[in-house]
């Protein structure tokens with residue numbers, strides 16, 4: 001096993017805009033690292049540079065204690081698990097797993113021992129004689145991982161392995177990958193554009209936008225302490241709500257009213273002029289069911305749609321983004337691949353709420369959970 005250290009990595013295709021721009025990420029030995037971001041952010045390019053399928057324009061790629069910049073892919077001892085698993089349909093599960101050992105001309109006894117040990121770890125022992133075509137998606141994924149295990153690779157690299165699957169299978173496979181990675185304890189780098197995969201699988205998550213690393217943190221830190229507007233909007237579903245804001249004393253003026261802030265939060269944003277406030281849907285509540293309202297303020301709003309999902313209820317409040325922040329919100333929408341941020345507020349309601357569509361309701365908002373961003377740089381000031 002090994003650590004993977006990416007140091008100031010740059011990738012330019014031709015003389016254009018860098019696809020990866022000065023990215024440094026230290027993947028620890030045994031860590032599950034996620035590379036996430038919208039289409040074109042450079043995550044696949046980064047993964048391909050780790051494996052050696054793509055040259056590095058500048059920077060250092062260090063695997064374990066070896067600088068691998070100029071090392072051929074086969075000499076890096078990494079195992080890439082592709083979207084389609086790249087299994088051979090005419091070979092049995094046994095031979096699919098054995099494949100790298102056969103290529104290396106390993107003796108039969110060694111092949112047998114390693115394949116059976118991997119099959120045991122992956123609970124594939126009963127399926128060794130079957131062909132991939134007769135396996136479930138989850139089993140195929142395990143065969144692909146078995147092939148990586150017998151090679152005794154230093155790390156697993158996954159490029160969007162679940163993106164072709166339907167939602168239910170994707171959920172199952174996600175749990176399976178998490179379980180296996182935990183059991184094997186093998187260094188893993190996993191590329192996805194799906195924030196649920198990023199949040200549930202990763203020990204740490206690297207969020208990228210247009211080739212630039214935005215934040216490298218644990219899922220919880222990303223959610224609770226997003227470093228900038230982009231990360232705040234990218235992580236979380238439904239996304240964070242964004243509103244123009246000005247801080248005056250210990251309160252913040254928002255389009256629907258003035259909300260009390262904890263003094264330390266207010267101080268960090270004092271005297272900065274027009275800001276962008278970010279509030280997650282669950283930090284609003286139906287005021288009539290919220291008994292402890294000490295940390296926030298209430299306001300009245302017209303709710304136009306209520307979505308009851310069984311375990312969650314969302315209410316939508318139409319919202320005209322004021323002209324001074326509309327362009328920023330539209331830019332953020334483009335960065336986030338079209339999330340609708342400038343037309344509505346989304347709030348997540350307690351199951352006990354009886355707010356109805358078309359009603360003017362009293363809404364509570366938690367001032368202690370409001371983030372304040374510098375609209376020019378996007379930086380989270382709080």
Ligand code: ATP
Nearest residue numbers: 013014019037038039040041042043044045046193
């Ligand atoms: P996706 O999720 O759509 O695969 P990504 O985040 O993995 O996107 P990359 O595939 O790494 O993004 O691409 C990053 C940028 O580099 C994009 O702007 C892409 O157009 C560009 N790019 C990728 N491969 C090449 C190439 N071989 N030649 C020129 N430009 C490329």
